[in-house]
Amino acid sequence: MRDSMRRSFWAACAAAALAGCGRHAEVESPGEVRAAFRPVLPDSPADEAWAGLPVHDAALLMQDMVDPRLMEPSTGKVRVQAATDGTRIAFRLRWDDQDKDDLPGSARFADACAVQLPAAPGADSPAPQMGEEGRPVEITYWSAFWQASVDGRPDTINAIYPGARVDHYPFQAAPLKDRSEDQKAMALRYAPARNLGNPMSGPRTQPVQDLTVEGPGTLRPAPVTRSEGRGVHQNKSWAVLLKRPLPAKVGPGGGTVMAVAVWRGDRKEAGARKMRSGWVSLSLEARP
């Protein structure tokens, strides 16, 4: 897109926001995701700052490259908005989902979403379905299970199955003192994933996780999660804010590509069973 066109697009958005038609008449951006420049990024998906920012409808396709695949389409599209402050980029993803699936259970799966960006932006993007060997992509993943945990769901079986009764956990027996280090250490021995530091095994302080991947099956957690997020379920749809550092070599006035994915818990979607988009252009508004 030529610079003059870019400028007139942002002018039109500003006019729309000023006219107060943000929520009801959103400014569509059919061709690409446009990240507005904002010195202060929104902190919540419900922030008024999102009103008037252009919305791109990312069409979703079934993950159909590796088994297990999704054989029945579910979520059709995600409404994507973005904003940057020059160092970080915030996305708001919204999609329709009647039920809020945020309670784990042996057969209960989480509503979830993710944003994917190439680790090294360039003219020739890596494969859109989770990158390829030697050409990694970065993923910020949000889960409704984790959101509920961050929002205060206790780390107990009764938070999951209110009617459950437990006679006894060995680490709650004498002589171990309640809340003592010894008690914690023993409880950890019965929670292998936590004991081994699996970064997704909770309890959570962030509902998101940063991951890198070089092709299906190679997903691994980033050494530290620098992203933040927050999801709210309202009016039969999810609105999720994901905020992450800008990828290397991408800044205001520049661009890269992005992809999104959505999992529906009530359809037992997880991992490879997901709806995902192809690469969509992402352009960043220049500093004013």
Added chain:
Amino acid sequence: MARVYNWQIGRETSYWYPGSRPKKQFAAVFDINKCIACQTCTLACKTTWTSGKGQEYMLWNNVESKPFGYYPLGWDVRLLDKLGAQRWEGGRYAGSTVFEAAPAGERVLGWGPEDQDYAYPNVGEDDCAGGVTKGAATRIPHDMMWFFYLARICNHCTYPACLASCPRGSIYKRPEDGIVLVDQTRCRGYRECVRACPYKKVFYNALTGTSEKCIACYPKFEKGLSQQCFLNCIGKIRVAGFLSTPKEAREDNPVDYMVHVRKIALPLFPQFGLEPNVYYIPPIHVPEPFLVQMFGPGAPAAVAAYRALPKDKDLSALLTLMGSTERVLSRFRRAGGSVEGYDESGTEVIRVPVTEPAHVRAAIDVAQGVVRSNIT
């Protein structure tokens, strides 16, 4: 999918990965005829491994009454129904395995239990099949009513469906002993393995968000010791060891002898195609069609061999060794009225009489001034 050879079904079958057998394969024999459903095994496992938060409903070891007991609910009948006709032509399985029957887009034919399917671990306990009619109640034994106890752990399958199904490759089979483990650092809780395992022996931990399963007590097994559920078995129905392939079977290896040489111990649902490594001596009082469906075409011969045990010196000697020691036995030998067990290094670790000596005591204990009563 690759092609692999599965001796339990007498033919090649498809599998997600090319076949590579471990150097050694952990295997077990359970004698169903001796199980009393005391659930000591279940508790031994539970207290050792799954007493944590999020593991409350997990039973890596469970004992269910057949035909109406299941944990989780309907685990076997639901898959049998999906799999369709399961025909055997002699020792060759002519139907489809769970890998061959995988629908488009799936690696394995499976199904996912619902939460409540785990809520009734004792459903069907001691419920009998059939009714007693036509005066059968006046005859003993009668063959109309039956049930039996099926003790189950993970089968540490040669071709594990759990391993095949994981898109992240988070499940692995140890080359040194064939034990199948979920890597707790890698698992992301997708539960493909829960869906794929026909025996439903992988469980989701809702608090840690990962799937967990029987680890065959590997810290003990590595030291030549039997698993907790084996050691604590009240009925002494269990024995652990290393199983060879049929061609390499050794007559003096307890599990080889029962599985390959005498064919008295049979796999559970061999038609699923996983080559499971827990072998069962089938119950001898159960109608043949049920046994054949559950343990394959070898069931009638296994029952006949068990019924002939009183005249079968070697086999009855070996059966008395079961549950007699915590050490894993790699060799046994019958010598006179005793049977000896040896560990991997060739050291004798146990010797038991094949027939227990009988002591006849006087009806009145004069020293104590009491009358003795018979308690058997």
